Amino acid sequence: MALETATPTHLLILGGTAEAAALARRLDGVPGLQVTSSLAGRTTGGRDLPGSLRVGGFGGVDGLAAYLATAEIDLLVDATHPFAAEITRNAAAACAAAGVARLRLQRPAWQPMTGDRWEYVDAPATAAPALGRHGANVFLATGRSDLAAFSHLGDKHFLVRLVESPQAPLELAHATLVTGRGPFREAEDRALLQKHAIDVVVTKNSGGDGAYAKLAAARALGLPVVMIDRPPEPEGETVASVNDARDWVLARIGR
Template sequence: MPADPFRLLILGGTTEAARLAAAALERWPPDRLGLITSQAGRIAPLRPPPGALRVGGFGGAAGLAAYLRDQAIDALIDATHPFAAVISQNAAEACRQAGIARLMLIRPAWRAAPGDRWTEVADMAAAAVALRQESRRVFLTTGPGALPAFSNLSDIWFLVRLFQPPATPLPLAQHAEIVARPPFTVESEDALLRQHRIDTLVSKNSGGPTEAKLTAARAAGIRVVMVARPAAPAGERVATVAAALDWLDARLQEPASERGRST
């Protein structure tokens, strides 16, 4: 009797997660790999990832561990956003409880290049402090959850870029908002900076394909306040989809009795 398909859960919501799902399903047929992608659902995807999709939270680490057991998941790949610290910590604990293998697919962070004017800070509170002295017109690309950190800066005007229209008014005294999704070009980012006379860009160090804003800021001599990533949980990690596929291939080669067991 043939073995049941290897069951993989991808925690997604990123470009890398969608690429991983597509590549895995192209490489392995359904009788070898059963793949589910889970997304938090805070931002509606432009297109659903390949394969089965689950939307919504799990109810913390215990809820995720129960889901892993109920769905007979053999392994989990955490391909969430580098700033999704709570989700990643919950995934680490859930996989420990369920006794299954876990891999983190973490895109490389951006690094300052010659000509950059970066002020690197530890968190959003520190970013707000860094704006107080010399910034007057600030481009915020941090996402809506970070905005309360800047709510007391009433003498600064903010341009806020969001992926979807906000459900409630933004907690900023002076601001304008634009709704747009990547990809962005250097030319369009440069035009935006000039149109709004931006003197400072605030960004999470997310890495990935939205670095056009950093290139435009460098060319214009604009200061960048760069917020460092939260620490990722301990565990095996890779930086590319290709490396994640290699890890998955190794798991698929294991005997069915050893599938996905954490080591």
């Protein structure tokens, strides 16, 4: 249904992913559309976006609902990371309360292929006990906010890869930190796993191309992977590609 308004339709993109940035770029310059991207501000990257940008939390469901009203948001695309469960829950509730149309853009999950040795767990907290069955050297590619779930494992040595160096020391007894922003290459990740004599890889099932290299590298080296499944999603319309999200927005402004 097209929105019949004289003023531009205001779209809020909840971002922090490559897909969110790509959507903002794909919608740049569309007549009758104003785009604001929102970032949590966890890292310093990803701010070179067309349209308007706001950074930082909204203050829960009520804060987001208030923002939707104040900024006169007509449409919201939640393109946050598959594991950013809190903002996704909040967006669903705030949009329902404010009567704002919401679309979830979520990249497909990774699927195992021949040669993969994946063991599924449902949360970082259950990944930690699963490591008891594996060797001491662990490549921990879960992201900064999930490291605490492994802090009690004093008999493991963790190789931790983060986008940026953290301000505070890692809460792990034995860890080596490497920093890097994807996309990563399989040959480089294979070399990294070999250099650190990694026995097992721990990752969230983020999907996408940028961070897949470690899985191809693990497969090539015959290494097991502890794969953390995605959290449940609120009900609502969902698409898997930037193109489909763009079409959803364009349909709502009658283009």
